[in-house]
Amino acid sequence: MKKQLHVLMVVFALLGGTLTQAQVIIKTEAKEKLEQLNAQKSRVQEEEKAYLKKQIERIEQMQAENKITAAEAQRRKEAAAQKSAQNIASKMLIIDEQIALINRNSDDYKATELTLGIGLDNDKEDNKQYDEKDAVLKRTTSGFTMAFGLSNALIDGSIDDSPYKIAGSRFFEMGYEWQTVLDKNAWLRLRYGASLQFNGLKPEDNQYFVEDGDQTVLEEFPVELDKAKLRMDNLVIPIHLEFGKAHKYFDKGTACYTSTDKFKMGIGGFVGLNLNTIQKLKFEENGKNRKEKRNQSYNTNNFLYGLSAYIGYDSVSLYAKYELNTVFKDNAVDQNAVALGLRFSF
Structure with a gap:
């Protein structure tokens, strides 16, 4: 025990x-x-x-x-x-x-x-x-574009013999584009979208456009013209490679890239279709002011393709484009549309 x-x-x-x-x-x-x-x-x-x-x-x-x-x-x-x-x-x-x-x-x-x-x-x-x-990175963003300026045509590769007014021939373009960043530093971007173009050509020396079979020629108008203009309405798909440092900004948990406040340069081209061709005439006859709209094909090319480029800062760029197709399909002398103006990205 x-x-x-x-x-x-x-x-x-x-x-x-x-x-x-x-x-x-x-x-x-x-x-x-x-x-x-x-x-x-x-x-x-x-x-x-x-x-x-x-x-x-x-x-x-x-x-x-x-x-x-x-x-x-x-x-x-x-x-x-x-x-x-x-x-x-x-x-x-x-x-x-x-x-x-x-x-x-x-x-x-x-x-x-x-x-x-x-x-x-x-x-x-x-x-x-x-x-x-921690923000979600968006490599693709989008926005509106707009451009306007002077248009003309190269005659057999030269503008010296152009029969169109330099200051009177103009273009306007508006569209919507997407931008996709291609590298991790956002230095290289692809821009692509769709745009409506309105390209105008105003002949000099009181001339206007006339269809002569499969040719489109300029002839003198019987009376004094106040205005003669051929307008081509096009739907195009522009594609550009854009270079330049991009700025990353953050908003509501999302990170985006933009070239705002940065130098940028874009080179590329476009393809598209001619939707409509119309000639506008304004003149005085028998003491009365007359306006005519002649909606004909004028033998213009229906399929468009060309080169374009821009260089700028912030949302404004100097913009140039050149159509590789001829303006008129079967004319004896080749005419290629060119344009120079300002381009805006929003």
Whole structure:
């Protein structure tokens, strides 16, 4: 019996020592976790302030680039500051609740440890801040284009013998284009889309266009002309390779590339169809002003293709194009349309 009591006393002594040691370990772990939580409170404020600073800088940059107004910039700054303050308050509340939980159960820390939605081990993924680097990158963007300027024709490769008025012959173009970034630095981009072109040719010396079989020739009009103009309405698909450093901007979780505020150059060409050809005449006859619209084919080419290029800064470029097809299908002398003007991207 004495021997059995002695054994029990040894067992209780061993258990008591083990429990004491376990309690010390638990209390130490609880203390370490409390230190981590208190350190996390400082990190929360620092991270939110750094993130807010980046947002403010981005908003100010957008205002400087005239992408948003001063009033809109102020509104966004105030919204960002309010959101940051709310984030800090929410995260602090979570940390304080976890500190309180550990303090209440410091003797049994392992049984009460919870993860309340905020990282405590300084892991990059757990403490991830949603910044510009997390934005979804759009490599393809789109917008409207418009161009206008002077048009004319090369006669057997030279403009010296052109029978068309230099300042009176004009073109207008409008369309919609997509831009796709082709390299990681956004230095090279592909631009493609669809455009409507209106190309005009105004003859000199009181002449107008006449169909003579399969030929289109210029003849003198019987009375004094106030206006004579041949207009060709075309639908074309332009394709350009655009070079130049692009600017990346961020908006609502999306990153996009644009060449705004940057030097750019594009080379390429176009293919398309002639939709309509019309000649407008304006003259005075028997004391009355008359206007005529003669909607004929004038033997113009239905299929169009050519070369085009532009060079510019920001959204404005100097633009040139040259049609490889001849204006008139079967004329004895080749005439190729050319144009020079300004091009705008929106």
